[in-house]
Amino acid sequence: MKIKDIRFTPLFSKFKTPYVWAMGKNLGQTTILVEIETDAGVVGYGETAPTMTSPEAIQTLLLTAKTVLLGQPITQIINLMKQLFTQNFGHHYASQSHPRIGNIAFAGVELALWDALGKSVGLPVHALLGGKIHDTVSFMGFVQGDSTEEVAAHAGQLAQDGFEVIYLKAGYTNDKDMANVEAVRKAIGNRRLRIDPNEAWDLMEAQVMINKLAKYDLEMVEQPVSAIAGVPALKALKQSCSVPIAADQSVFTPEEAHAMCSSGAASLLTVGLHETGGILGFRRVAAIAQVFDINVCIHGVWETGITTCASIQAASGVPNLDDGNQIMWQLLQEDIVESPDLAPNVGKIPVMSAPGLGFTLNEDAVGRAAEAYDKKNGLEVT
Ligand SMILES: [Mg+2]
Known part of the structure; x- marks a missing residue:
């Protein structure tokens, strides 16, 4: 071999x-x-x-x-x-x-x-990694669109499709963020709602915006401030806002995971195979988070079904796995994975049992x- x-x-x-x-x-x-x-x-x-x-x-x-x-x-x-x-x-x-x-x-x-x-x-x-403890992995409904009407319509569709967690991008103008969150909350009823401003806000803006948006019952806000601001900024947010904060771009390595989790600055780590260098790196970061009773949420970056399958293989043995995980292959006009069917059923994808990562190209x-x-x-x- x-x-x-x-x-x-x-x-x-x-x-x-x-x-x-x-x-x-x-x-x-x-x-x-x-x-x-x-x-x-x-x-x-x-x-x-x-x-x-x-x-x-x-x-x-x-x-x-x-x-x-x-x-x-x-x-x-x-x-x-x-x-x-x-x-x-x-x-x-x-x-x-x-x-x-x-x-x-x-x-x-x-x-x-x-x-x-x-x-x-x-x-x-x-x-090869010791087996799975999950038979399926759960994913969030990832809202797409530009206008408020588009994101609300797509969010409503995702809720109808059975996704329990709805995830919305934010960090545009403050007015647009407010309008989008209000419209999406209306469209999804009582489904769980998370937003991701992708580091767009400074600390004070994040404190103001999160406190204003809290009335829409946000479950989590992902990396609202610059990753470079690091642990102190997220910790300040966590102390001043009622909505749980997730770290995304702040955490790639085990060392960063330990610094984030031990500081109490984040309630969730959003991290994927690409940031951590692969399956073993993801498992190391997840193990560190587990010590602090913090879940890891699979992060999506540019990906085909290859990453989706690899993420599921890696995550299927992680006890502290979140249920609002992210995938990105579904955004493509054409994926390069032929089988299995990776479309979530009521938000879930079964763990692949075929040899290797479990797909055919x-x-x-x-x-x-x-x-x-x-x-x-x-x-x-x-
Ligand atoms: Mg993110």
Whole structure:
């Protein structure tokens, strides 16, 4: 079970409708498909979400994986990832100087290694990790749209579809945020409502806005202030607002998770495989949060069904898993995963039992997404 070849293919996938959030509007997403082929002919798939810098910069980092990994056994995932970080950043496993960029870049390699290992031994990845304690994973209804009318209509539809948790982007103008939350609350009845201003507010603005919006019975506000403001800003918010606060962009690493949880600054961690560098990193962060009786909520970034399946494999064995988890594949005009059907049923997706990460790729869809990336010449379309 040695690594014979590693391939990286940038993909561009258009969204069904423009993705509107506090950072602007995106027409599509770029992901990098990672394929690891063993000497037995098994191919494992993963994907990297190049969100923190250009896809080209991330791909340059990824290409170093070839010299590190070729010829090595896929049974040594921890050691292989450690070697990747050591070669690129001169530090073991996680880089002291660039932990976030390293995690973002190499998460796709880790996922592909797990997929290849699971397929090689005929077991789903959750079984390799010690088994699952959840048979399904629950997701929130992710509201899309630009105008207040659009978000209210979509939120109402999601509530009808059975999602218990409805999640709305915020951080636009204060008037628009107030109008959106009021309209969505009306559309979803007594469903649970969470909002995410994506770091758009300063501390005082966040205190004012959250206290004003509290009358709409918000269950949680996710990362309302800059991640750079760190633990103190979230802690100040938590002390001055009645609505629970979640940390998202503030937490990528186990060290950041420990600082956040031990300070009492957040009631929930929203964190995914890409921020934590893969399945093992996600499990480490989740274990730290569990010590403080804090749940982790799967975070979505640019992703296809590959990340969705990998997230479910990782989360299925996490006791302190939230029930308003995030997925993003459903926003795409065309996903590259052919099976299983990843559409949540009443908000839930069953844990995959097929070997590896548990999916089959649609090779034609991969070809179309690769062609779409080449056509736009690597430029991000936003
Ligand atoms: Mg967020």
